[in-house]
Amino acid sequence: MSTTYTLDTSTSRANPTPAPMKRLTVPAVRARKGGQPLVMLTAYTVRMAQLLDPHCDILLVGDSLGQVIYGLPSTLPVSLDMMCAHGAAVVRGSYHALVIVDMPFGSYETSPEHAFRSASRVMKETGAAGIKLEGGEAMAETVAFLSRRGIPVMGHVGLTPQAVNVLGGHRVQGRDDATADKVMADARAVADAGAFAVVVEGVVEPIGKAVTEAIACPTIGIGASVACDGQVLVAEDMLGLFERTPRFVKRYADMAAVIDEAATEYARDVRARAFPGEEQIYAPK
Numbered sequence: 067m068s069t070t071y072t073l074d075t076s077t078s079r080a081n082p083t084p085a086p087m088k089r090l091t092v093p094a095v096r097a098r099k100g101g102q103p104l105v106m107l108t109a110y111t112v113r114m115a116q117l118l119d120p121h122c123d124i125l126l127v128g129d130s131l132g133q134v135i136y137g138l139p140s141t142l143p144v145s146l147d148m149m150c151a152h153g154a155a156v157v158r159g160s161y162h163a164l165v166i167v168d169m170p171f172g173s174y175e176t177s178p179e180h181a182f183r184s185a186s187r188v189m190k191e192t193g194a195a196g197i198k199l200e201g202g203e204a205m206a207e208t209v210a211f212l213s214r215r216g217i218p219v220m221g222h223v224g225l226t227p228q229a230v231n232v233l234g235g236h237r238v239q240g241r242d243d244a245t246a247d248k249v250m251a252d253a254r255a256v257a258d259a260g261a262f263a264v265v266v267e268g269v270v271e272p273i274g275k276a277v278t279e280a281i282a283c284p285t286i287g288i289g290a291s292v293a294c295d296g297q298v299l300v301a302e303d304m305l306g307l308f309e310r311t312p313r314f315v316k317r318y319a320d321m322a323a324v325i326d327e328a329a330t331e332y333a334r335d336v337r338a339r340a341f342p343g344e345e346q347i348y349a350p351k
């Protein structure tokens with residue numbers, strides 16, 4: 067008896083499953099406002115996408131890849147080329163989750179037209195379902211421009227890492243009236259402009275809750291509130307693969323220890339001439 071593998075056209079051959087699953091859509095995400103919480107994780111590579119996809123509603127190709135996989139000091143040096151390459155890999159490795167790609171610093175801020183040129187390139191080259199960009203009131207016109215022209219936009223307000231030099235560090239927002247008001251106004255602006263969801267990062271808990279109650283689309287929290295309509299973390303953070311993590315990270319695994327143990331054993335085997343063994347060598351005939 068043979069098994070028939072039916073693949074969604076948007077999937078790769080790398081991850082066949084017997085039962086085809088339809089990808090979650092942008093309207094389906096929007097409809098989750100106030101419903102079952104949205105599960106979102108970052109993914110930068112095909113294998114991580116394959117492993118996380120069955121568990122997630124949304125996979126985010128975050129510009130955090132600058133720090134996490136390129137060892138850069140911030141997200142600012144990340145390029146559109148990098149986002150396109152990793153975005154395409156994640157789309158190839160997933161078929162159930164909605165894939166969203168971060169717009170990197172410098173690729174969208176100067177005008178709605180600038181943003182459309184960069185975002186349309188991401189859509190063409192990756193096959194992702196939409197993009198995410200940082201900013202509130204200042205980006206509202208751009209959010210509307212892209213949304214009306216076929217590019218779904220996820221907003222990102224609060225602690226926006228691309229503004230680290232303006233914020234004066236990775237500072238939690240909303241501890242004072244001025245930043246609390248700004249986060250609320252920013253979230254309202256991008257939601258009213260047509261964002262299908264908004265990431266709310268690094269804000270005091272009551273602001274995470276208040277934003278969620280104030281806007282019509284789902285909020286996805288990271289260091290925000292359990293009241294948000296969904297949660298996101300950097301996968302390497304929750305897996306214990308990234309050395310320095312903010313308070314909002316919960317560690318669900320210690321993958322660094324697993325890798326350390328495996329590499330220790332491999333090195334010991336090589337030095338003891340215990341690897342390769344019988345099973346790993348080729349007989350002459």
Ligand SMILES: Nc1nc(=O)c2c([nH]1)NC[C@@H]1CN(c3ccc(C(=O)N[C@@H](CCC(=O)O)C(=O)O)cc3)CN21
Nearest residue numbers: 130133134141227236237238268300303308312313314
């Ligand atoms: N691995 C990784 N995880 C992330 O969540 C992440 C990245 N990289 N890179 C891009 C941004 C940067 N992010 C960060 C980085 C540091 C803090 C941080 O140190 N926060 C302090 C808060 C200080 C305060 O109370 O104001 C903390 O101790 O949590 C927060 C978010 C979130 N993003």
Ligand SMILES: CC(C)C(=O)C(=O)O
Nearest residue numbers: 108128129130265298
């Ligand atoms: C932390 C999430 C929201 C993000 O923007 C990223 O991974 O770049």
Ligand SMILES: [Mg+2]
Nearest residue numbers: 128129130168
């Ligand atoms: Mg980001």
